[in-house]
Amino acid sequence: MNTEALIPVVGVITDIRIDTPDIKTFRVVTPDGKKAFDHKPGQCAMLSIPGVGEAMFSITSSPTNTEYMEFSIKKCGCVTEWLHAAEVGQQITIRGPYGNPFPVDDAFAGKNMLFIAGGVGLAPLRSVINYVRHYRDRYGKVDIVYGSRSKDDLLDYDEILHEWMTDDGIDVHLTIDREQEGWDGHVGFVPNYVKELGFDTDKVAVLCGPPIMIKFTLAGLQELGFDKTQVYTTLELRMKCGIGKCGRCNVGSKYVCKDGPVFRCDELDELPDEY
């Protein structure tokens, strides 16, 4: 391993799963078939294609997966478009892990958990959800609220249907934005659905999704009586170095790549409204 944080290692894409019309999940290992590095739930990695660019992605697989890492990536820019066109066997570069993880082993320990995600915002939460499922006896009841534009936009629907929904002590609440043929589940936006479900405040909530969803869901949770200290989220800003030096993700005195991306919502109050 080299000594410079900015120098990556080579990774190989060993599997590509098409999740939605614009999200694919990439499985990545080193050329000798190992995980590139260990990580904790909520941490990120820099992936790059030399000559195309480098970008930060949340690691969607759980640290309990010792064989490989997975990244659920939405096609929306140069690097992601290139990745979406890539084939199995393609090499990329990877460096990390970056950022602070969710406090799965301290603040979350023994707690009832409420996960709320919108769209590709499930990607960082999936790492925590599967960590909690792996160490099931360390946590209380688990609720998962997940919404997307349509049924076809639900990320990793198979795992949700066949693993999460069949687990004991886990309730999964799915919603889509508009009525759709073949969908008999809930229809409506995530923030409203959370309020309708009316959760007890005896739990820790973990939120991720588009900024507007985070804002309204947090307000909804507060209406239900949640304190901001019970709610965690993860931010996304432009990053280049990943180690708090290049200045890009600086908000107030924090660097999202290093001091985040995971924040407790009361900590966000101490930041200027620029994220």
Next chain:
Amino acid sequence: MRKCSTANLDALLRTIAENASLYLPVDGTDGRAHFTKWEDGVKMSDALNTVRSAKDFFFPQTENLMDFKVEGKTIEIIDTREECEDFVIFGVRACDVRSFDILDRVFLVDPVDTYYKNRREHGIIVSMACTRPSETCFCRTFGIDAANPGGDIVCYKEEDAWYFDALTEKGQALLSKLESLTEECDTAAVDAQKDLIRERMDKLPLADLTADAFGGDKLNTYFNAPEWKSLSQSCLGCGTCTFVCPTCQCYDIKDFKTNKGVQRFRCWDSCMYSDFTKMAHGNNRTSQLERFRQRFMHKLVYFPANNEGIFGCVGCGRCLSRCPISMNIVKVMKELGGNA
């Protein structure tokens, strides 16, 4: 303290340059001072300071980080780092010397930037006191003493002699190599120069500028201040302030395709630029007001919040003389701090 007669200075510089690359301020064809590699016949500039700061020596404007060989679906990463050769920067002013401390607080904190560290370890700084500070100088606002500029060796220039004092082991080692050209002396001439410098500093137009109104706890005091609108209104977003600033260290990382492969390099960037924070899904600072505010809040509030109250400005005054619309940190401090 040791002194070298002015007549011997060339010999002294030559001796330094025998063991390490030596850089010093030299007047360029544009009539302005730039750090330039010393060779026989090169004359040191009399200018107060260089157009660009000395940060280039440790954090160059562009530098290659690594190479990639790409063949089909495979990638080879080539670590191109090399041990830097020893070099000496001669005639660095107190403001720029302090800027190295500020850059260290970014690049040398864990995880260490090895590119920066390599240069830092091999660079020897010979500072120089400012006998003729200018009207754009305000280093004292940030507790910097132009009469005691720091570095590995400090030097004082007088009409007939140059005075040197080693401040670090590195400086001591270099000064000991110059023993035949220097002689031990008392501090009388230097003490007199220090008094003169302080007298001149007292009379500068910005002598009374204070940063007391700023600091790590002032986010809520200034972030939504109405003054940002008028202060930022004329900002062109050209980034000149950032480029001449000795403490600005934001950078970009980009790839460049060559005939043989791909080079990944980094280059200076500016939070004043409209695409600095632009992402595929949006931009968290869409207006020049927000970008302008970011630069000054970072120097006056965010940086001190993370660095025991040390400000991210050294008062070198470069932005005062270079900004095309004459906007600068002094105006920002006066306007926001209420002593306009």
